[in-house]
Amino acid sequence: MSMIAAFYGGKSILITGATGFLGKVLMEKLFRTSPDLKVIYILVRPKAGQTLQQRVFQILNSKLFEKVKEVCPNVHEKIRAIYADLSQNDFAISKEDMQELLSCTNIIFHCAATVRFDDTLRHAVQLNVTATRQLLLMASQMPKLEAFIHISTAYSNCNLKHIDEVIYPCPVEPKKIIDSLEWLDDAIIEEIAPKLIRDWPNIYTYTKALGEMVVQQESRNLNIAIIRPSIVGATWQEPFPGWVDNINGPNGLIIAAGKGFLRALKATPKAVADLIPVDTVVNLMLAVGWYTAVHRPKSTLVYHSTSGNLNPCNWHKMGVQVLATFEKIPLERAFRRPYANFTSNNFTSQYWNAVSHRAPAIIYDCYLRLTGRKPRMTKVMNQILRTASMLEYFINRSWEWSTYNTEMLMSELSPEDQRVFNFDVRQLNWLEYIENYVLGVKKYLLKEDMAGIPEAKQHLKRLRNIHYLFNTALFLIVWRLLIARSQMARNVWFFIVSFCYKFLSYFRASSTLKV
Numbered sequence: 479m480s481m482i483a484a485f486y487g488g489k490s491i492l493i494t495g496a497t498g499f500l501g502k503v504l505m506e507k508l509f510r511t512s513p514d515l516k517v518i519y520i521l522v523r524p525k526a527g528q529t530l531q532q533r534v535f536q537i538l539n540s541k542l543f544e545k546v547k548e549v550c551p552n553v554h555e556k557i558r559a560i561y562a563d564l565s566q567n568d569f570a571i572s573k574e575d576m577q578e579l580l581s582c583t584n585i586i587f588h589c590a591a592t593v594r595f596d597d598t599l600r601h602a603v604q605l606n607v608t609a610t611r612q613l614l615l616m617a618s619q620m621p622k623l624e625a626f627i628h629i630s631t632a633y634s635n636c637n638l639k640h641i642d643e644v645i646y647p648c649p650v651e652p653k654k655i656i657d658s659l660e661w662l663d664d665a666i667i668e669e670i671a672p673k674l675i676r677d678w679p680n681i682y683t684y685t686k687a688l689g690e691m692v693v694q695q696e697s698r699n700l701n702i703a704i705i706r707p708s709i710v711g712a713t714w715q716e717p718f719p720g721w722v723d724n725i726n727g728p729n730g731l732i733i734a735a736g737k738g739f740l741r742a743l744k745a746t747p748k749a750v751a752d753l754i755p756v757d758t759v760v761n762l763m764l765a766v767g768w769y770t771a772v773h774r775p776k777s778t779l780v781y782h783s784t785s786g787n788l789n790p791c792n793w794h795k796m797g798v799q800v801l802a803t804f805e806k807i808p809l810e811r812a813f814r815r816p817y818a819n820f821t822s823n824n825f826t827s828q829y830w831n832a833v834s835h836r837a838p839a840i841i842y843d844c845y846l847r848l849t850g851r852k853p854r855m856t857k858v859m860n861q862i863l864r865t866a867s868m869l870e871y872f873i874n875r876s877w878e879w880s881t882y883n884t885e886m887l888m889s890e891l892s893p894e895d896q897r898v899f900n901f902d903v904r905q906l907n908w909l910e911y912i913e914n915y916v917l918g919v920k921k922y923l924l925k926e927d928m929a930g931i932p933e934a935k936q937h938l939k940r941l942r943n944i945h946y947l948f949n950t951a952l953f954l955i956v957w958r959l960l961i962a963r964s965q966m967a968r969n970v971w972f973f974i975v976s977f978c979y980k981f982l983s984y985f986r987a988s989s990t991l992k993v
């Protein structure tokens with residue numbers, strides 16, 4: 479019997495960010511392994527014209543939850559969606575709902591955040607710092623609360639090279655920033671933002687670091703733990719391999735590569751690609767929830783959910799495997815054949831951007847214009863290049879994250895818990911994982927049918943022929959122009975032709991002699 483699964487039985491669990499990538503997988507695993515849990519409260523806002531109920535309905539009826547419905551047929555009754563907007567005062571939660579949350583919650587998993595790298599400082603602070611403070615304040619009024627699990631990111635201290643499982647102080651107190659945002663206007667905030675974030679690469683990682691400081695300062699006598707995942711990727715094993723549902727992190731780039739838009743990336747091939755499967759993160763979260771509530775460590779423990787120091791894989795290996803998978807399982811209607819290289823050199827990267835990205839987009843847009851259609855490829859390409867440049871910081875560096883606490887926790891688990899809540903990334907086979915990942919992107923994200931693979935392969939063959947034809951035509955045109963304008967090119971041309979002629983004559987003569 480799993481101790482962790484039993485622990486969550488009968489519990490009331492509050493999850494923020496439950497409609498996000500991590501939150502959905504967390505709910506799925508909780509329902510599947512502890513179907514006797516009492517209730518999961520989720521703080522949700524209406525979005526994209528959908529009410530709370532419609533959003534929950536959509537999640538529960540997705541492929542991700544198919545297994546859950548077998549184990550926990552009354553899953554609908556065990557989810558309680560509460561209207562909340564984390565960027566508002568008191569989260570805009572009604573009095574009755576707030577009362578219920580305060581009096582019933584046993585465990586909190588705080589996943590909600592803005593993960594956009596380019597968010598405004600005001601919004602990012604509101605969500606990643608102020609909302610965390612507000613939730614801690616709520617937690618301190620919950621008499622039945624056993625553990626508060628805060629999800630941060632392994633990159634919250636990415637301005638350091640070696641990162642321990644400790645909370646590092648930020649140069650400016652979070653409270654000072656929160657207070658000043660109240661009276662400063664937006665233009666001034668955006669002006670001071672670069673000075674505040676100093677050597678952090680973006681507002682996201684900076685505000686996540688502030689969020690951790692808030693956790694430390696406002697922890698009072700709560701049982702708190704912080705989990706820091708690195709780059710969260712598709713599921714490894716559970717509930718099935720390769721599940722993924724948004725275009726964040728590597729996902730968007732994998733699509734762009736598979737469709738042939740992205741054919742070169744400014745990346746350091748030997749840098750560690752610190753990906754961590756989402757189900758591994760969720761297993762660690764549930765184990766940490768149990769450990770924090772039952773063992774009540776004296777201080778706030780930080781757990782790294784990273785792969786680099788236990789089972790490293792670099793970007794080169796990852797890129798090669800992504801491309802190898804596209805050979806076997808191509809994406810439909812590719813713009814060009816998937817091919818690319820990683821370069822860490824600025825000049826080479828600019829060259830590839832011009833030749834491999836912008837030029838084909840401009841040519842294709844000319845073709846669209848000539849055929850009476852609206853040009854769009856340059857816009858798409860600019861968007862992809864902008865995204866790639868935002869991620870560049872993370873694919874050109876390696877970090878060392880220590881994992882003492884995570885390994886300590888692993889050793890505390892019973893063999894059954896180590897199996898059911900496996901977060902030992904040493905068992906991960908990267909090649910297999912990446913293949914399933916790419917397949918998952920095709921199936922679950924792009925919703926492409928596997929029956930379309932032969933047609934997709936045919937399409938790639940056509941693209942290859944067009945590519946050869948185009949290159950040959952281009953070569954002939956350039957050469958013709960050169961010959962017309964330069965004596966030197968003409969001399970080279972006559973030299974080559976006469977050399978070939980002599981070679982052929984010699985070859986013919988020697989074969990006649992043999993006869």
Ligand SMILES: CCCCCCCCCCCCCCCCCCCCCCCCCCCCCC(=O)SCCNC(=O)CCNC(=O)[C@H](O)C(C)(C)COP(=O)(O)OP(=O)(O)OC[C@H]1O[C@@H](n2cnc3c(N)ncnc32)[C@H](O)[C@@H]1OP(=O)(O)O
Pocket residue numbers: 593594595596631632633708709710725726727728729730731732734735740741742743747794796797798800801817818819820821861862864865868869872873
């Ligand atoms: C020796 C050489 C060997 C060579 C070997 C061969 C090499 C082969 C190479 C192949 C090439 C590549 C293969 C792929 C291999 C994998 C590469 C992986 C690189 C992975 C890098 C990952 C780094 C992640 C770092 C994470 C660090 C922290 C992690 C976290 O804690 S949180 C999660 C991270 N957060 C995010 O990822 C959010 C990032 N997104 C944003 O901040 C914003 O979206 C934005 C990028 C700033 C863009 O903002 P905009 O306002 O401009 O746009 P908007 O968001 O409204 O979207 C507009 C349209 O763009 C689409 N889009 C958005 N995001 C992405 C994306 N990530 N990728 C692609 N497209 C994206 C969006 O859908 C919109 O489209 P539309 O609706 O159609 O308009």
Ligand SMILES: NC(=O)C1=CN([C@@H]2O[C@H](COP(=O)(O)OP(=O)(O)OC[C@H]3O[C@@H](n4cnc5c(N)ncnc54)[C@H](OP(=O)(O)O)[C@@H]3O)[C@@H](O)[C@H]2O)C=CC1
Pocket residue numbers: 494495496497498499500501521522523525562563564565588589590591592593605629630631632686706707708709710711724726727
């Ligand atoms: N994905 C990754 O690679 C990594 C993620 N993390 C951390 O993991 C956590 C979860 O990330 P992930 O699931 O990927 O992110 P998502 O963007 O998929 O999910 C974010 C969640 O936060 C919710 N949210 C955002 N703003 C509000 C708001 N104003 N009110 C209520 N809810 C809101 C979103 O709700 P809605 O659906 O309504 O938008 C969504 O449920 C974050 O804390 C992130 O920092 C850490 C490392 C890596």
